[in-house]
Amino acid sequence: MIADSVELFTFTSNHYNLETVLSTTALKKQYGPIKAVNGLDLRVEKGAVYGILGPNGSGKTTTLGMLLGIIQPTSGAYSWFNNGSLDINRKRIGSLLEQPNFYPYLSGEQNLKVVAKIKGVDEGTIDAVLASVNLLERKKSPARTYSLGMRQRLALASALLGNPDVLLLDEPTNGLDPQGIAEVREFITQQSAQGRTIILASHILDEVEKVCTHVSVIKKGTLLAEGSVADLIKGETQVEIAADNNEIVLQAIQSFTGIKKAAQENSIIVINVDEKFNAAQLNKYLSEKNIYLQHLNVRKKRLEEQFLELTAE
Amino acid sequence: MIRLLKIELLKLVPYRTFKILFAIYLLLMTLVLLVGKNLGGSGDEGLTSANVLGFPNIWNYYTLYACYFNIILAILVIFVTCNEFTYRTLRQNIIDGLTRQETVIGKITLIVLLSIITTVILIISGLVAGNIYSLPEDRDQMFGHSGFIFAYFIQSLGMMSMGYFFGTLFKRTGLAVIIFLIFLFPIDVILREGIFPDGFGDYMPVATYFLKMVPFPLDHTMSGGLEPTPAAPTALSLVVGAAYAVIFCGLGWWITKKRDL
Incomplete structure (x- = not known):
């Protein structure tokens, strides 16, 4: 079943370049009187590096939380791969939401085994993703002994498990040193070149300008502007x-x-x-x-x- | 379901606290059988080792004490459940593709597996001790009173389900353990003795698990064998005990379904 739908996906994507990976309609989340996300309409096309730009507290993480099924929207809807909000969609998405979350007492490898089991991915691919983020030598060490940069890389490796169509990254360079930041940006560029759609939430304009093709600007949960980076940033x-x-x-x-x-x-x-x-x-x-x-x-x-x-x- | 259980075991088996708590549990399960050594006497009346730890009464007495050791396993389940909140891994598991329902089913399958393991441990060590302490003529009653083994299984399920519920509700390990312990001792007694003194209070969760399902058999033994120890737990206590296990897991599920993570 799953294999069939993946095949179908690649088939259609060869024929139509503009394929919607994600769309949201009037997505809203209210905490008491506070409207964290206030009627967002977003649309992400296949192959885009889509930036969601906004200051801290503008509703970026809440939005991504709803898209990943961990926060219940107050109203509105979202659809991944034109397939609604089904749980199975998330197996095609690799994500890093806020800080990386791991079992600290498990090694990097053991943590990825848990993720592989969840995603239904062959454990044989773990070494390859660990190698792609330069963590192969430390795979047997408990995750709690990792530096912040290493944990971030482990999270990226985890996001890559199962060869996802979409990478969803929330403030991926937060707290990293300049070298770590450069590595993450390089990673995004590489992944995009391999044809993955990337959704990147950030409060850093420079970051979005450097890596994104499309951007939406949100503030207080409201969409201020949306379009290609060329139009919006280099425009007027x-x-x-x-x-x-x-x-x-x-x-x-x-x-x-x-x-x-x-x-x-x-x-x-x-x-x-x-x-x-x-x-x-x-x-x-x-x-x-x-x-x-x-x-x-x-x-x-x-x-x-x-x-x-x-x-x- | 097997896949969900495998995920849980990947998290549990390398967890050092699990190893320590389970070792303590095993130690207590075996050490408690040594009490029989000092009861002495080989007569067929009163508190003799043959009367307490021989077949078939061993199933009354052994389950009575083993029940209390399930508190350790319930606390282990609280640890494991709260860890998922502390490490924010419940959220991560869902982001990675589990449904909320699957995260709950994973924990329930783990609880069922642990209950089966503890029951098997009870049966094996009970059989060994029974063979040591029994009078030769009682050996053929090896599986007399074995309804208490089933009661112990239900009690294990129920206690760990209770732990799961408290862990899910309070999310923080320390808080959940303390409130669980308060619920275990004073609250249940207050409800039982103070608020619902007549009948109904005896079927509060803790009373059901510790008093109704495995009643204290000492009176019967002290009477010099004139009154026989109960041969089986009452059907009502088993049904109520199982119902609580379902309710605790169901509440945990309901909370997980509703909550933002």
């Missing part, structure tokens, strides 16, 4: 200008090329521009009209700032 440029009389400036720039939208905010005019815009040309253009700017500032990534504001909390 904004220009701020100000002169003695902003009214005149606003009128003057209406015919200037490359301006999508201009609006006055306090004493500054904020202009959304496209790639045809040139700041020097604008300056020259205005001075020819005898308007002299007191302030001219090109802000590159408005969303990045928004992200940073979010993640600064």
